[in-house]
Amino acid sequence: MPARSSAIARPLLESSGMKAIDLRSDTVTRPTEAMRRAMASAEVGDDVYGEDPTVNRLQEVAAERTGKEAALFVTSGTMGNQAAIAAATRPGDAVLAGEGAHLLLYESGAGAALFGVQIETVGAGGFFSGSEVADAIHPVDVHYAPARMLAIENTHNQSGGRVFPLEPLKEAAAVGRDHGLTVHLDGARIFNAAVASGTPVATWAEPFDSLTFCLSKGLGAPIGSVLCGSSDFILRAHRARKQMGGGMRQSGIIAAAGLYALEHHVERLADDHSNARRLAAGLQDLGFKVDPFPETNIVLFEVERAEGFEQEILARGVLMLALTKDRIRAVTHMDVSEADIDDALSRIAEVAKARSR
Ligand code: TLP
Numbered sequence: 001m002p003a004r005s006s007a008i009a010r011p012l013l014e015s016s017g018m019k020a021i022d023l024r025s026d027t028v029t030r031p032t033e034a035m036r037r038a039m040a041s042a043e044v045g046d047d048v049y050g051e052d053p054t055v056n057r058l059q060e061v062a063a064e065r066t067g068k069e070a071a072l073f074v075t076s077g078t079m080g081n082q083a084a085i086a087a088a089t090r091p092g093d094a095v096l097a098g099e100g101a102h103l104l105l106y107e108s109g110a111g112a113a114l115f116g117v118q119i120e121t122v123g124a125g126g127f128f129s130g131s132e133v134a135d136a137i138h139p140v141d142v143h144y145a146p147a148r149m150l151a152i153e154n155t156h157n158q159s160g161g162r163v164f165p166l167e168p169l170k171e172a173a174a175v176g177r178d179h180g181l182t183v184h185l186d187g188a189r190i191f192n193a194a195v196a197s198g199t200p201v202a203t204w205a206e207p208f209d210s211l212t213f214c215l216s217k218g219l220g221a222p223i224g225s226v227l228c229g230s231s232d233f234i235l236r237a238h239r240a241r242k243q244m245g246g247g248m249r250q251s252g253i254i255a256a257a258g259l260y261a262l263e264h265h266v267e268r269l270a271d272d273h274s275n276a277r278r279l280a281a282g283l284q285d286l287g288f289k290v291d292p293f294p295e296t297n298i299v300l301f302e303v304e305r306a307e308g309f310e311q312e313i314l315a316r317g318v319l320m321l322a323l324t325k326d327r328i329r330a331v332t333h334m335d336v337s338e339a340d341i342d343d344a345l346s347r348i349a350e351v352a353k354a355r356s357r
Contacts, residue, residue, distance in 0.1 A: 009314050018317040021344045023279075025321070026189075026217045026272070026297060026333035035221070035260045042256035046249050047073075054252030058259050062226040065262065066211060067202035070234035072227045072241060073255055077188045078107045079246050080212030080227040082114060085149065086240030087210070087233050088182035091116025094145035096136050096176070098126040100158030102186055103151055114244065118145045126156035127164055130175035137179050150176035153186040154204065155193050158323075160291060161276075161298030161331075163193045166204070173207035182233075185211035188225070192218055192296040195269040209233065218269050218297060219261035220334045223254045268334065272297040275332040275341050282345040286352050297332045309351065316347040 010028075013020040022028045031039070045051035055073050062071040074080045081103045085095060095117050097104045103111060104119045111117045122128050122136040138144035152172065154164040176183045185208040187193075187201075194201045205211050210229035215221035227237055241247065248254075276294040283290045283301050290301035303309040306322035313320060320330045332341070 009319060013314075013317055013319075019343075020317050020319060021336060021340050021347075022319045023330040023332065023336065023344065024319045026331045028319075029220045029333050029335045031220070031222050031257055034264070035257050038256045038260040039253050042252040044250035044252035047251045048247045048249060052250060052252040052255070054259065055248075055255040058226065058255040058262075061259060061262060062213075063228055065201055066205040066213070066228045068205065068211070068228040068230070070229065070231045072234050072237055073248075073251065073258070074212075074225050074227055074241055075223065075246050075248070076216070077102070077186070077212055077214045077225045078110065079241065079244060080214075080225040081107060081151070081184075081186055082110050082244065083227055083237040083240040083246075084151075084182075084184045084210045084212065084229075084233075085111050085117055086115050086243070087229075087236035088149040088184065089115060089117050090148070092118075092145060093148040094118045094120050095149045095151060096120055096122045096133065096147050096181070097151040098122060098128060098153060098156065099124055100126050100156070101151060101153050102157060102188065103153075105158075115240075117149075120145075120147070122150070126153060126159045127162075127168070128172055129168055130171040133172050133175040134179070137181075147179070147181055149182045149184055151184045151186055152208075153188070155189045155196075155296050155298075157188070157298065160294055160300040160329075161189065161192065161296035163196055163295050166197070166199065169204075170207045177209075182209045184208060187211045188214040189217055189296065191266050192269050192273070195266065196273055196296050210237075215258040215261050218272055218333055219258075219265045221254070221257040221261040224258050226258070265334065269297070271338075272332040272334065275336060275338055278338060279330060279332065279341050279345065282341070283348070286345070286349055288352075299330045299332070301328055301330075302326055303328055309355075312351045312354070313348060316350060318344045318347050 059071040123132040
């Protein structure tokens, strides 16, 4: 998910006085005043000694919400996925993941570099059935890397935030489990799936041995993710977190933002979803090829020369990401309102008009 050209664009836009509408990701949100107050007044201790009460509280709340025994606060979704890989595998093992999975494409080769695993894809487009999982598991043979883990991403980022439907997801996870695999959910945006479907996070988490969810995406916290699983699994992941340099000290300061987000920012994800639908409908009216019914907060649409489009729209104060040579991603979040979406659409209309000349 390249973030090349627009990387320093927002500070430049803001210093020029132009209102920036930043749709590159839901990671770009800034903490609200109330969240900052919760952070400033957090009770803290040294978490490497397990003595930070706010971190401990966040871990308890996360375990409770996801229906797991234990949880571990980590710096990022990437660290959560990697700690899960470390806890479930040994060097030389294979991890099965859907096409376009974040842990396959966007974690800088960490699974291979840090924990010696080979990632193999299952199914097509990020979604797959139980029989596709069975097909992806090789017979025991000296040629193959033995599969030890199956990772499912929900919502699936690259397909435009689509929700992996519950029944096929249960079936795929059950086949993985029957074959002795640890089944992991990359639930960076699982709260979006829960809100969009009206099905609680614990139900989405139930088929899995472990899951990560991100506080720093739609939930609007500045930093952090949580890895949840059995006490045993979390103990092993804790060691991996330490190995990756993820042992933090008075991290209650940031855990407080996570707790605040879980309390105040879950239900409002529905607004992001409705803004995504509004954006998609507007793009369709402007003649773009787009899925007019995004399920959650990610909108993908097609343009010619996407990198050029990214620059043209940036010049009008709208930040989006060119994913491929002909595809743009826009993500809605708590720092963009319905009015901002309409504003973005009128700026996009100007670009479309200029392009058609
Ligand atoms: N996704 C980011 C970029 O890294 C692409 C984004 O802007 O969408 N799993 C999924 C499904 C993700 O989308 C991401 C981040 C992660 C894991 C990693 O989270 P972080 O960025 O906290 O390491």
